Amino acid sequence: MSPNRFALRRSPALPAAAVLSLAALLVTAAPAAQATGTATGAAVVAAAPDIPLANVKAHLTQLQSIATANGGNRAHGRPGYKASIDYVKAKLDAAGYTTSLQQFTSGGATGYNLIADWPGGDANKVLMAGAHLDSVSSGAGINDNGSGSAAVLETALAVSRAQLAPDKHLRFAWWGAEELGLVGSRYYVNNLPSTERSKLSGYLNFDMIGSPNAGYFVYDDDPVIEKTFKDYYAGLSIPTEIETEGDGRSDHAPFKNVGIPVGGLFSGADYTKTAAQAQKWGGTAGQSFDRCYHSSCDNTSNINDTALDRNSDAIAHAIWTLSAGTGEPPTGEGVFSNAADVAVPDNGAAVTSSIAVTGRTGNAPAALQVGVDIKHTWRGDVVVDLVAPDGTAYRLKNSSSGDSADNVITxxxxxxxxxxxxxxxKLRVQDVASQDTGYIDSWKLTF
Structure with missing residues (x-):
């Protein structure tokens, strides 16, 4: 996971401009444009196979061996990265994929993305899954991100073993130079013609899914992708949480920024596991999810087998489920969103962002889902309301002087x-204290 997207901490001297990160540009208005699969069709979708943990770990062993033989890492521009790409490509070529290497330059060194297409499926509806294959220079990067790379690889090989013939076209990717700022995935998206972008029905990202003190986090982005993962874990009686730690710090961001629906899984990096999280997931409270994050100890001993196994199976479930069907929303569901940035002034007047809802019948639901993404360096300053068309306000969040964390993403x-x-x-947001600022990044209503 890229290190250069950490949320900014409270500082009176911090310039307001430093708060602003790359805005997420989501597709707006049309509900179908937000949806990537059909939950109601899951009953008729062939069950995904179990992904053998032993196979995934065998890939990790190979990546560790590659790093050991090449200076201890698999970083961009280093021989260990190219050897990693060659290993993955050979597996896919043998399994019947059409593979291609995309070259780019970063920091004066040549980088590579590996793209693998499974034959068949509707070429105008492409479901894509990916993971970054590079490590930092200080270690082998077995959890970050050998874990995601190996699980995506083994899922792709499972597609071949099953000779899956999905409705959508399947594409898998392994990205280079993520650790330098999402360089490879940005290059891919920026060089993808608009006609090809429009064919992508969704992108699934997997960055760090075997953290030793693991949590079970689901990206809060496209609602259908999110629901697919949540439903899978609910079936295992495993609670999930919305992923906020790495939002914008991994390879889904370039896709999200051009309006492609995204989602994914994450098991935690250098943030600390709380007592409540340890109670529901196990592990050690007060310790980071991955103590070896971006360190030399991120080796094959730095993996939680249970988390890696569960997340690998969840990837396969999502691929099998979301690649089937028309790609329309679940029956009766509509998603409306607004991704235009609205600045929230420091200790100033309330601002609003509007969504026009059309094509619905009757009243709104008793469980209307309001997804908000507000970037702010001290969320305790922020008051949030939902304002209905008739002007009725529903308080979503009060201010709290003790809430010093960043951002309201929930x-x-x-x-x-x-x-x-x-x-x-309307989403109405007000900053009621001084010294911090932020903006409404995006928000959505799910009926």
Whole structure:
């Protein structure tokens, strides 16, 4: 996972411009444009196979051997990275994939993305999954991100073993130079013609899925992808949390920025596991999810087998489920969003962002989902309301002087059953204290 996207901490001297990171540009208005699969069709989708943990770990052993033989790492521009690409490509070529290497330059060194297409499926509806293959220079990068790379590889090989014939076209990718700022994935997206971008029905990202003190985090992005992963873990009676630690710090960001629906899984990096998280997931409270993050000890001993196994199976489940069907939303569901940035002034007046809801019948649901992404360096300063078309305000979040964390990235549930669904809904945000600033990045309503 790229290190250059950490949230900024409170500092009176911090310039407001430093708060702003790359804005996420989501597809707006049309519900179908946000959806990537159909949850209602899952009952008729062939069950995904179990992904053998032994196979995934065998890939990790090979990546470790490659690093050991090449100066201890698999970093961009180093021989260990090219050897890693060659290893993955050979496996895919033998399994019947059409593979291609995409070259780019970063820091004066040649980098590589590996793209693998499975034959068949609707070429106008492409489901893509990927992981970054490079490590930092200080270690072999077995959890970050050998874990995601190996699981995506083994899922692709499972597609070949099953001779899967999905409705959508399947494409897998392994990215270079993620650790230098998402360089490889940005290069791919920026050089993808708009006609090809429009064919991508979704991109699934897997960056660090075997953390030794693991958590089970699901990206809060496209609602159908998110629901696919949440439903899978609910079936295992494993609670999940929305992933906020790495938001924008991995290879889904370039796709999200051009309006492609994204989602993924994450098992945690250098943030500390809370007591509540340890109670529901096991592991050690007060310790980071991965104590070897970006360190030389990120080797084959730095893997939680249970988390790696579960997440690998979840990847296969998502590929099998989301590649089937028409790509329309679940019956009766609509998603409306606004990704235009709105600056929130420091200790200033409230600002609003609007969404026009159309095509619905009757009233809004009793469990209206309000997904918000507000970037802010001290979220305790922030008050958030949902304003219905008739002007009724529903308080989503109060200010709290003790809440010193960054950003408000979560989904609220509102009983809006007394409100007419169609009309202009507003997200109202106010900063009620001084020294910090931020902006509304995006928000969405899911009916």
């Amino acid at each position: 989904t609220y549930t509102v009983d809006a059953s007394s409100e007419t669904a169609n009309g202009t809904w």
